[in-house]
Amino acid sequence: MKNMSKKQRNISSDSLWIAGFLFPGIAFLVIFILIPVFGTLFTSLVSDITFMKRQWAGLDNYIRLFNDSAFRQSLGFTILFILVSVPLETVAGMGLALLMHVKSPFRGVIRAIILIPWAIPAAVTGRIWEVIYNVNYGLANYLVSMAGFGPVNWLGTASGAFIAIVLADLWKTMPFVAIIILAGLSSIPETLYQQARIDGASFVRRFFSITLPLLRPVIVVALLFRTIDALRIFDLIYILTSGGPGGSTTSLSLLGYKYFIGGDYGYGSTLSVVIFLCAFLLSLVVIRLGRFSREVS
């Protein structure tokens, strides 16, 4: 009896301590995440333009969004960008991860080299690729000219600029996917492969029957991060094309940014809310896929 009460007192004082330690973390989340998110949601319902009278707008900003051709163009570009870049990055990242996982004397060097693009800030990546794609002195045109073709204006057409951005983004983010998948690879017990080898399974068979199913949860995490990042893409495009030619590569974030600096906080917030909702829905879908995979395995 005596012991019990002492234990109980300990628990209640412990939970006080726990609350105390959690408080700064929770306060951080509330101040820097919850309040801004709801603040943005609120601002999107207001006509909040620095040079005009602030007034309640209801859903006006959202209605305007539906009739805005620039928004439709941006949304189309962003969705296409996600659909093309994320699968490419995942497959390429998987390849790199397998390469990094191979036991060889060069393992350390290979890992370091593969990680370099990820360590470079996106703005710098943008500048590097801007030079590569330059019409007059770029590396891309140098290679093309060696093959005997005339100079190509890589960023000059909508499709060319799109491919250019996807390639630059692929180069930059493959290592990120690779690291996550590498972590998954290291956690697969070697004995499984040994057993499979005894059963005479080929490399391809081992990959599809052991590696891929066991990596599924990890791939889902990589997909989730990459999808949300691709949805928010800004810096690379800002530097590489500034949204051109003719607005064809203006991502949703870039469009929203233009409204913020022009002083229309209401409409800029509306675009932010749309990006937030897209990210939220996409996360739900990806997490749902993750659960599905767990039930199967």
Add this chain to the structure above:
Amino acid sequence: MFLSSKRGLLLLLTVLMLIISCGGDSQDNTVVLAVGGAPSEIDFWEKTASECEEKTGIRLQLIRQPTDTDQRRQNLVTSLRARKSTPDIFLMDVAWIAQFAASEWLEPLEPYMKKHNLPVESFFEPVVRQADTYNDKLIALPVYVDGGLLYYRKDLLQKYGYSGPPATWDELVSCALKITEEERKKNRNFTGFVWQGAQYEGLVCNFLEFAGSNNGGLVLSESQPVFDTEQNRIAVKFMRDLIHTHKLSPSNTYTNMKEEEVRLVFQNGNALFERNWPYAWKLHQASDSPVKNKTGISLLPHFEGGKPAAALGGWHIGLSRFSKNKEKAFTCIGYILSSEVQTKFVTSLGWNSGRVDIYDNVEVQKTIPHAEILKSVFGHAVARPLVPHYSYMSSVLQRYLNAVMAGRMELDKAFTECESELGKIVSQYSNQ
């Protein structure tokens, strides 16, 4: 009891960390100035700030902003919207002054100017009238003025028997076609005419010049924009033809040609003509420049029946309405705008002062032998519409103009759609 335990101390520290990060300081004798630009420009501002402290006794503290114009603007919009008391004074691009003024972020300057004996007549009248006056109030003053200029290769024009730079666009085309045909035999990268055509503000400035030199432009009639005119169509078609028909302007004109890209093509000896702002002169004349002493400066050409036009650019200084130190802040503005400092602007940075009297200075005339041309350029300046929603109009214009330059959109479609979108923006952002 509470503090005696290690856990208690740890908890206190955690909470303190949260609190410490908030808070700031303000000093009575300090004026904060936000400036950005190239490293050489920042260095110059640092020097000016310490000289200001010597002369006036006021500490002028700099906030270093990025080089990029959009980022400098974002930086200021964030502080001003939060009604922060610093920066007290800041530089603004002409394109944002209306937005800042209409947001009531700028202190009217006339009362301070009277008190500090700084007459408005010291500055170029068209500049002050077109760019610094909003709703009849003077809310900014020019620190330096810009206007589009034509740079040309003196040596090449001479070599091929031309006595001077072209006066009309037709002359420019025929002259450039002849010379590039010959020069390309030696230099595959040689091109006729480089200008700013990427999707950004510079494209609108270039458009205003081509259109303005054909008696066109972007006019606000009864607050509705008039864009789809015959004059403008001819001008835009000409811009497109320079790239696609005459092939005098390189195909990356519409992808990455901004000021510096254009300047480098010309400076490396790969272009006959260049449209750029006055800043390029000093760099073209630098000791390691391949075009040193081979460069001439002139007004931009015009269409038959038109006059040369130069887009009015430049940076203007404003005083924040939220400043807690307005008197002293204006003393610093007065110092920056004094003849003494403005002369140094010209001689050490090659910037063009907004002060009229500077150009009679011998030292200035030595640095910029084309002082007379500049005076005339500022006389032909076409301002961008001084409306607070200008940046939205500009981004629509950028999108459509760039699509035409890229050959992605027919002229007809671009003009009809662009005008209707401009109309939408104006009705969205004008107070009823």
